[in-house]
Amino acid sequence: MSISPNILADLQQIWSYQFMQNAIEAGTLTAIVAGVTGYFVVLRRSAFTAHAFSEIGFAGAAWAVLSGIPPLAGLLLGSNLGGLGIALLGRRATNRDTQIGIVLAFSLGLGLLFISLYSGYATQTYSILFGEILGVSYDQVLETIVAAVGILIGVGIIYRPLLFASLDEDVAEAKGMPMLTLGIAFMIIVAVAVSFAVQVTGVLLVFSLMVTPGATAQYLARRPSRAIAASVLIALLATWIGLFLSFYTPYPVSFFITAEVFVFYLFVRFVFVRFRWEKISPGTILKSPSDRSG
Amino acid sequence: MAMLEGGREATGTKSSLITAQNLSAGYSGRRIWSDVSFSFGRGEFVAVIGPNGAGKTTLFRVLLGLQRPLGGSILVFGEPPRRGNPHIGYIPQRHTIDTETNVECLELVRLGLSGTQWGFNPLAHHDRDAALSALESAGAADLAHRRLGALSGGELQRIFLAEALVSDPDILLLDEPLSNLDIRREMELLHLVNNVVRTRGVTALLIAHNINPLLPHMNKVMYAANGKMATGKPAEVLTSESLTRLYGVQVEVLKDPHGNVAIIPVEEHHGNVP
Numbered sequence A: 001m002s003i004s005p006n007i008l009a010d011l012q013q014i015w016s017y018q019f020m021q022n023a024i025e026a027g028t029l030t031a032i033v034a035g036v037t038g039y040f041v042v043l044r045r046s047a048f049t050a051h052a053f054s055e056i057g058f059a060g061a062a063w064a065v066l067s068g069i070p071p072l073a074g075l076l077l078g079s080n081l082g083g084l085g086i087a088l089l090g091r092r093a094t095n096r097d098t099q100i101g102i103v104l105a106f107s108l109g110l111g112l113l114f115i116s117l118y119s120g121y122a123t124q125t126y127s128i129l130f131g132e133i134l135g136v137s138y139d140q141v142l143e144t145i146v147a148a149v150g151i152l153i154g155v156g157i158i159y160r161p162l163l164f165a166s167l168d169e170d171v172a173e174a175k176g177m178p179m180l181t182l183g184i185a186f187m188i189i190v191a192v193a194v195s196f197a198v199q200v201t202g203v204l205l206v207f208s209l210m211v212t213p214g215a216t217a218q219y220l221a222r223r224p225s226r227a228i229a230a231s232v233l234i235a236l237l238a239t240w241i242g243l244f245l246s247f248y249t250p251y252p253v254s255f256f257i258t259a260e261v262f263v264f265y266l267f268v269r270f271v272f273v274r275f276r277w278e279k280i281s282p283g284t285i286l287k288s289p290s291d292r293s294g
Numbered sequence B: 001m002a003m004l005e006g007g008r009e010a011t012g013t014k015s016s017l018i019t020a021q022n023l024s025a026g027y028s029g030r031r032i033w034s035d036v037s038f039s040f041g042r043g044e045f046v047a048v049i050g051p052n053g054a055g056k057t058t059l060f061r062v063l064l065g066l067q068r069p070l071g072g073s074i075l076v077f078g079e080p081p082r083r084g085n086p087h088i089g090y091i092p093q094r095h096t097i098d099t100e101t102n103v104e105c106l107e108l109v110r111l112g113l114s115g116t117q118w119g120f121n122p123l124a125h126h127d128r129d130a131a132l133s134a135l136e137s138a139g140a141a142d143l144a145h146r147r148l149g150a151l152s153g154g155e156l157q158r159i160f161l162a163e164a165l166v167s168d169p170d171i172l173l174l175d176e177p178l179s180n181l182d183i184r185r186e187m188e189l190l191h192l193v194n195n196v197v198r199t200r201g202v203t204a205l206l207i208a209h210n211i212n213p214l215l216p217h218m219n220k221v222m223y224a225a226n227g228k229m230a231t232g233k234p235a236e237v238l239t240s241e242s243l244t245r246l247y248g249v250q251v252e253v254l255k256d257p258h259g260n261v262a263i264i265p266v267e268e269h270h271g272n273v274p
Helices: A007-015 A018-043 A047-067 A071-089 A096-117 A123-130 A138-167 A169-174 A179-201 A212-220 A224-248 A253-280 B002-009 B056-063 B105-114 B126-137 B153-165 B183-200 B240-247
Strands: B016-027 B030-041 B045-049 B071-076 B088-091 B171-175 B203-208 B220-225 B228-232 B251-255 B261-265
Touching: A007 A018, A007 A224, A018 A047, A018 A138, A018 A179, A018 A212, A018 A224, A047 A071, A047 A096, A047 A123, A047 A179, A071 A096, A071 A123, A071 A179, A138 A169, A138 A179, A138 B105, A169 A179, A169 B088, A179 A253, A212 A224, A212 A253, A224 A253, B016 B056, B030 B056, B030 B071, B030 B203, B030 B220, B030 B228, B045 B056, B045 B183, B056 B071, B056 B171, B056 B203, B056 B220, B088 B153, B105 B126, B105 B153, B126 B153, B126 B183, B153 B171, B153 B183, B171 B183, B183 B203, B220 B240, B228 B240, B240 B251
Parallel strands: B045 B203, B045 B220, B088 B171, B171 B203
Antiparallel strands: B016 B030, B016 B071, B220 B228, B251 B261
């Protein structure tokens, strides 16, 4: 297979492979879900939490491999337990970073133990760590559809209260919003989204779909609905282009996705934003918190 | 709900929106203040003054229904406080919003109205109109499309005021909105709040450390110290006798020609200095 100048013919060629169809479908669904939830992850400064889910999920997946059940089941179990635990700790716990870091390190250690106990092939471990979108089965695509629909409905239901609680927790609480329930619902949504994103990017690279598109989108739009749309679009394009490039090169999809979102983030953060904001309010990007009184 | 309507009808009569009888509050095992009685009517601007830890924020938490009183009775709109009362607007005590929050101000103000609603309706725009008019009232119409993270302290307080006003409340609880503001921004914000109180007939309670900037605007003062609160008209509370009773040490209230007050302990330099 080699790339031709005729993009349409290339796409036809890609689509003629069942594994590429599966990969594109699962990748598209995952990108949409990761783009939507990633916006809130960034808005709530929960990137580290999202990363922790994937590592707790790794321990779960390694355990699942060892026990002969599907890794996805272990991932979901691990990340959801982690999500529940972190949500119950509460968003206010000031040293939560530390606690998450402690749990994260232990989870990775557990995962390592399970892998060393497993006498089989190491490729499964590798694919959990770095993603294996090209190995997604048709059944996994169906599972991803169910999860994506569930997550999008969930986000739709808690959309405004979640936004409110993310921007102004104290007032939202005073207005009677159930903060603990909201926190748990959001963490479960993120845990499920992370578990499916791991199929595409792997445990170690999940940031590239869960955090970078959301972070980039915040610089592109100031209205949450538009920023979420931008976040989804970035995740989608990165996934599609990554799949396309990796089809014609010997390099892994995950690498292309991480590289694309990173380069685009740099462009938006340092080129696009300067050009756009300086017309409105000069120098705001450089302001530190200490300059802001008065 | 009927009681609530009763509270709203009280506009004409001078009956009170907030009434407390022998109220005491604190956390289990630790009483912060006790035996506090007061009553505030519609359109009153009340300054809540006192040192850190005197329980000013606790009073707000009780009014908001976030904390149960330890004793006594408290009625807001004629019924016990309940969490999430849409007729109370609230600005919590806080420092700032993360500088990296790239969300426009209008969105936060909209959420003050629609942020409590579940579900997602991309076509709903009534909250947008209400938010724009609240921004207008708070003197922040020009900030509508600015990023929250890029605002100065004074601008941010105006956005929080708009967020509190957007649900058209009858009571405003403002917890130290003046901290971090320089004298000019302080005066500007007080004028805005005073304007809201007068034009909308809102009852506002404002926590501050220094009473002097508030003197031209306020109708009543609550002075918190020493586990007690003295409440009344400024002329009644800001006297040597009343504050001496409150602090439990001899203090003297001095007035300068402009009406500014200074509260000074008369005893030697030990004891309970405010």
